[in-house]
Amino acid sequence: MIPVNTPLLNGNEKKYLLECVETGWISSEGPFVRRFEEDIACFVGRQHGIAVSNGSAALDVAIRALNLEKGSEVIMPTFTIISPAQSLVNEGLVPVLIDSDPLTWNMDVNQIEAKITSKTKAILVVHIYGLPVDLDAILSLAKKYQLKIIEDAAEMHGQTYNGKQCGSFGDISIFSFYPNKHITTGEGGMILTDDDELAERCRTLKNLCFKPGRRFVHDELGWNYRMTNMQAALGVAQLENIQSIVERKREIGDRYNQNLKDLINVELPLKSTDYAENIYWVYGLIAKTEVMAIEIQKKLGDNKIGTRPFFWCMHEQPVFNKLGMFLGETYPQAEKLARTGFYIPSGLGLSNAEIDEVSEQIIKAVSYYG
């Protein structure tokens, strides 16, 4: 079996984990947590890093911390994981959706301005699968309309936009360290900001809003979203290898590009834009039709090769439709991606022989369509 993801833990992970066990520092009070926060903040070029238990938690905290008035509209892509939309809805905010750019698979920045109203208070940027969103366009809109920017860089460790690290843009940004992200802590997340007050507020919110001085007296509700020392130990070790991780991700992508370049009926990911080179967080393919996408995935599965369908659009989520949201809205490009896109094994644990094996099976499965 070649699974869609296998993590790579071949640096100091074991050594640092052992240190947690040997010293007894296993909770969020342990020294690796602060070290990981500082290492990530330094790497990305932000003032503050606030470690949390996962990426979705990071979004919850980041969005609550911005104190947007209930009912405010926040612009975001329809083609994404549910986490950002869920955080907004749970905060009483209204996600306003944007269709995808068919080439980069990111939110089509040209469609944003038309959706800005007097209620719009923020743009939630989500970088999808390997190429960043065209941030300059977003930054200038945010300036023009005085909007906050939340950057979901969960899939983008080490990726840059015009040479600047993803996760360093906007008022507040987040990472996830789930095992399929290329820096992993098992489960984990990080909030990043340059704003001292916002950082302090995030620290309070993720820690049950304990009050300095009177610990068990609370002025507001938060969460226990703390990261453990063991998670952070993994993170510190992983981050030491970020350069080689990024290089390897690109190597995996390039090897697939080379192997699959003659495929017809299937589209490969865009290699680069004028602001970034693809980092191939996952290596996605777009089949010509929905049926074809399903059948190729089935054939690959039969040959013990893991695949995963692309995200399902937010406007088509039963949970939101049941709440009366997005009814009658259509976003044709995103719907097409959701129906015809899937990704193939692309984790850091993948060997070149496995990449070639997967490629061969794909070529076989696709050749059936002429």
Ligand SMILES: *Cc1c(COP(=O)(O)O)cnc(C)c1O
């Ligand atoms: C993975 C991911 C998240 C959620 O992170 P978890 O750690 O799994 O909660 C959020 N946003 C995006 C874009 C992601 O890819």
